[in-house]
Amino acid sequence: MPAKKVAVVIGSLRKDSINRKFAHELIALAPPSLEFNIVEIGELALYNQDLEEHGATAPQAWTHFRQRIKEADAVLFVTPEYNRSVPAPLKNAIDVGSRPYGDSAWSGKPAAVVSVSPGAVGGFGANHHLRQSLVFLDMPVLQQPEAYIGGAAGLLGDDGKLNNDRTREFLTKFVAAFAAWVETNAKS
Ligand SMILES: Cc1cc2nc3c(=O)[nH]c(=O)nc-3n(C[C@H](O)[C@H](O)[C@H](O)COP(=O)(O)O)c2cc1C
Numbered sequence: 001m002p003a004k005k006v007a008v009v010i011g012s013l014r015k016d017s018i019n020r021k022f023a024h025e026l027i028a029l030a031p032p033s034l035e036f037n038i039v040e041i042g043e044l045a046l047y048n049q050d051l052e053e054h055g056a057t058a059p060q061a062w063t064h065f066r067q068r069i070k071e072a073d074a075v076l077f078v079t080p081e082y083n084r085s086v087p088a089p090l091k092n093a094i095d096v097g098s099r100p101y102g103d104s105a106w107s108g109k110p111a112a113v114v115s116v117s118p119g120a121v122g123g124f125g126a127n128h129h130l131r132q133s134l135v136f137l138d139m140p141v142l143q144q145p146e147a148y149i150g151g152a153a154g155l156l157g158d159d160g161k162l163n164n165d166r167t168r169e170f171l172t173k174f175v176a177a178f179a180a181w182v183e184t185n186a187k188s
Pocket residue numbers: 012013014016017018019020080081082083084085116117118119120121122123
């Protein structure tokens with residue numbers, strides 16, 4: 001069976017992002033039934049309907065992003081929490097992918113959410129605010145295990161790699177559950 005394509009969407013634009021580091025760890029720990037592509041969100045103009053309606057042509061970055069999401073069988077979100085919610089660039093990417101009306105790139109794609117924070121709460125607020133949008137976008141989201149990675153800075157060594165066996169074990173379990181979820185819920 002060919003590997004299922006997973007678009008990885010990272011909620012931080014920061015060069016040294018701990019979320020990006022965790023995304024790479026998840027990719028490395030995943031079973032071969034999943035093939036990952038990080039889909040960048042930093043170049044997406046803020047969503048504004050005027051940019052693609054009444055004869056206007058949508059910005060190329062939007063079109064490209066929508067295409068990359070459509071090509072994927074599933075989506076893995078790895079995100080920090082900003083002020084107990086979803087960082088603006090990620091919410092913008094969600095909005096861009098959801099339009100034009102009736103042609104959402106997200107529709108029906110199985111997904112999982114991992115929130116990563118140096119704080120103790122592990123990005124719970126962002127994780128669940130994101131889930132609220134994904135329900136509306138008709139994306140079946142992995143329920144268990146939940147992944148709120150708290151104290152995350154201390155789980156990475158100076159080389160940016162995971163230095164904690166229990167976390168590695170958890171992430172391995174998480175991404176295996178996601179692979180099973182994708183197998184069950186992917187459309188093709
Ligand atoms: C605007 C802003 C708001 C933040 N709000 C929260 C928050 O609500 N909860 C939290 O755990 N961390 C919060 N943080 C700290 C981030 O978790 C921290 O900067 C983290 O490293 C961001 O992820 P990254 O390393 O992947 O960029 C906030 C950071 C910024 C810049």
